[in-house]
Amino acid sequence: MRPRLSLLLGVLLVLAAGVGVNAVTAGTEPSGSVSTRFALGEDVRIGEFQVHVHDVRAAQTLDDDGVPLQTSGMWVIVDYSAATTREPAYSPGLGLRDSEGRTYAISSRSPVSDWRVAPDTWTRGEVAFEVAADALGDLTLFVWAYPRTVAEDVPVGYGVTTISLEEISADRVILAEPELLGEGER
Structure with a gap:
């Protein structure tokens, strides 16, 4: 009787562990x-x-x-603010993915691409991505706490949201320079 009970408990333990792993990896x-x-x-x-x-x-x-910066596709401009919780750092990494699965990093031609942020001190600005002309529609925006190459190799958290873009501005757009925000502002 004792060996059967041990076997049954072992099987239940393995099943419970599997359910736990599935729950954790679902997201x-x-x-x-x-x-x-x-x-x-x-x-x-x-x-x-x-x-x-x-x-x-x-x-x-x-x-x-x-100086006009034109692209064969289009520019996607992200207006965001950021702060850190512990140590000063450069702003987090951002990336875009279109509905075709193509991914884009902040353009090296973007007039503004990176700035310093500090604990509980919010800084707001804009960055630009050069994306394909047919990328209008649903886009996925990713936010990484670490450089993207690290984030893809090591299990670290990241933020993700879906955005919808249907129109392209014909006007020449000037990116907002990073600015330090007042207490409680985002």
Whole structure:
């Protein structure tokens, strides 16, 4: 009787462990990273960062100190603010994925791409992505607390939200420079 009871308890333990693993991995990507869903206009904590995405828009041309920056596709501009929870750092990493599965990093031609943030001190600005002309529609915005190459190799958390872009501005867009926000502002 004792060996059967031990076997039964062992089987139940293995089944319980499997159910637990399934529950934990249900919200993870294949890399093991755990995603945190958030919405535009909502604060989200990702690692040591606090992030608030205000708006996302599209334009055909950016203005870089009076010089037009055109693209064969379109520019997607993300207006967001960020702070850290412990140590000063550069702003978190951002990425976009379109409905075709193509991924985009912040453009190296973006007039503004990175700034310093500090604990509980919010900084707001805009960054630009150069995306394919047919990328209008649903886009997925990712926010990483670590450089993307680290985030894809190590199981770390990241933020994700879905945005919809249907129109491209014909006006030349000037990106907002990073600015330090007052207490309680995002």
